[in-house]
Amino acid sequence: MINKIIIFLTFIPLIAIAGTQVDSDLALKMLQEQEKHFEQRVIKLTENVYVAVGFHGANTSMIVGADGVIIVDTLMGPTAAGNAFRAFRQYSDKPVKAIIYTHSHPDHIGGASAFVGNQQPAVYAMKGFADSARVERELGPIMMRRFNRQFGRKLPPHQMTNRGVAAAVTIDKDRGKGHIPPSVTINGDTKITIAGVDLEIYPAPGETDDALFVWLPEEQVLFAGDNFYYAFPNLYAIRGTGYRNVINWSTSVARMATFEPYHLVGGHTSPLSGRALATRALREYSYAIRSVYDQTVEGINLGKGPDLIAHEVKLSANVVDKPYLIEFYGSVSHAVRAIYSGLLGWYDGNPVGLHQLHPRAEAEKVARLAGGVKEFEEKTRAAMKAGEFQWALELADHLKWLGEAEHQSAREIKIAALRALAAHEYNAPNRNYYLSYALELESGQIDDVWF
Numbered sequence: 001m002i003n004k005i006i007i008f009l010t011f012i013p014l015i016a017i018a019g020t021q022v023d024s025d026l027a028l029k030m031l032q033e034q035e036k037h038f039e040q041r042v043i044k045l046t047e048n049v050y051v052a053v054g055f056h057g058a059n060t061s062m063i064v065g066a067d068g069v070i071i072v073d074t075l076m077g078p079t080a081a082g083n084a085f086r087a088f089r090q091y092s093d094k095p096v097k098a099i100i101y102t103h104s105h106p107d108h109i110g111g112a113s114a115f116v117g118n119q120q121p122a123v124y125a126m127k128g129f130a131d132s133a134r135v136e137r138e139l140g141p142i143m144m145r146r147f148n149r150q151f152g153r154k155l156p157p158h159q160m161t162n163r164g165v166a167a168a169v170t171i172d173k174d175r176g177k178g179h180i181p182p183s184v185t186i187n188g189d190t191k192i193t194i195a196g197v198d199l200e201i202y203p204a205p206g207e208t209d210d211a212l213f214v215w216l217p218e219e220q221v222l223f224a225g226d227n228f229y230y231a232f233p234n235l236y237a238i239r240g241t242g243y244r245n246v247i248n249w250s251t252s253v254a255r256m257a258t259f260e261p262y263h264l265v266g267g268h269t270s271p272l273s274g275r276a277l278a279t280r281a282l283r284e285y286s287y288a289i290r291s292v293y294d295q296t297v298e299g300i301n302l303g304k305g306p307d308l309i310a311h312e313v314k315l316s317a318n319v320v321d322k323p324y325l326i327e328f329y330g331s332v333s334h335a336v337r338a339i340y341s342g343l344l345g346w347y348d349g350n351p352v353g354l355h356q357l358h359p360r361a362e363a364e365k366v367a368r369l370a371g372g373v374k375e376f377e378e379k380t381r382a383a384m385k386a387g388e389f390q391w392a393l394e395l396a397d398h399l400k401w402l403g404e405a406e407h408q409s410a411r412e413i414k415i416a417a418l419r420a421l422a423a424h425e426y427n428a429p430n431r432n433y434y435l436s437y438a439l440e441l442e443s444g445q446i447d448d449v450w451f
């Protein structure tokens with residue numbers, strides 16, 4: 001399977017158009033191939049460890065002890081969680097003694113109530129759990145729109161593929177309805193015994209500051225949460241997110257590798273089994289993250305801005321063909337931009353940016369250079385016709401400022417360019433975003449002058 005993907009992907013660099021843009025048939029084939037990693041099923045990892053994949057976007061796991069079970073992560077809402085729990089119940093009907101949240105993202109904490117019977121289980125989470133939630137609530141209106149775009153939640157079925165590390169469609173109607181707040185706070189490295197099972201819990205800041213990982217020494221299973229899954233990590237999410245500390249992420253994954261697990265359970269996608277494979281995957285994952293960071297810092301110190309560095313940083317040759325590092329979810333170029341702004345803020349050091357022209361003024365001047373508004377519009381359409389979709393999109397972004405008719409014309413060109421870019425895209429968030437934005441433009445949901 002893995003070999004097949006490697007062989008399959010060896011061809012990508014030869015035909016890559018730019019970044020995660022490839023031939024449209026290949027993009028689709030790659031996304032379909034990736035779907036095997038989140039097909040719905042329960043995987044029996046060891047005598048006492050079961051992982052439910054594909055019941056929602058994330059995974060939930062059950063560890064069976066002497067007189068009870070422990071649940072790691074609880075999916076988005078009680079309906080999906082209940083489905084997973086019923087599937088687990090074929091293997092054990094012991095009461096749930098504890099729930100552990102690997103981090104505070106909604107797709108891991110919203111279904112807890114579905115696992116609770118007569119006894120209230122202890123709920124474990126990291127210190128500082130959900131501290132970032134307040135900011136996200138403040139930004140609710142825009143974050144929800146961008147969230148829907150990144151995951152393609154409003155797309156018609158024929159435009160849906162998947163979400164990179166999750167299926168296109170999930171049960172979301174009761175999102176967050178089953179959340180149970182943590183009752184036990186993890187402050188540092190912790191060794192405990194629950195239901196006769198020895199567990200080790202370690203802080204693992206990365207995708208979120210409140211992330212942890214769980215190690216089962218007896219069974220040699222490591223639960224990584226969202227610091228690992230079968231795709232390049234989402235070091236930045238285009239739905240909009242504060243800085244995800246990339247160094248911490250790399251360090252946390254490197255620490256996981258020191259356990260040399262036999263089974264590695266990511267927050268999404270199917271588990272990896274085999275000590276050599278799981279350990280190598282963690283080492284390479286950590287290395288890839290660190291390498292993107294180091295290359296970015298090198299560019300920053302040379303005085304380059306994020307636009308340029310984003311084009312220059314590449315996954316190095318020793319990891320570029322690893323199937324668990326393909327940019328189905330995270331994107332290297334987006335990571336570069338996130339690291340830049342995370343470390344230095346928005347300003348790229350170029351004085352051009354200190355007093356930029358208003359976008360409308362710039363558009364008017366650019367149009368004049370093109371020979372006038374009419375000529376400018378013709379050139380924009382010509383770019384589209386020539387298959388220069390990104391360029392057409394950039395020109396349309398000027399065109400939209402130049403008048404009522406031009407605004408309408410820019411809208412049409414954008415819709416076509418976004419769909420063309422989407423067709424070539426194997427990065428699922430990008431693809432979903434392009435298609436969702438096009439749909440919003442088409443249906444008049446985006447009707448602002450600055451769209």
Ligand SMILES: [Zn+2]
Nearest residue numbers: 058107226267
């Ligand atoms: Zn997740």
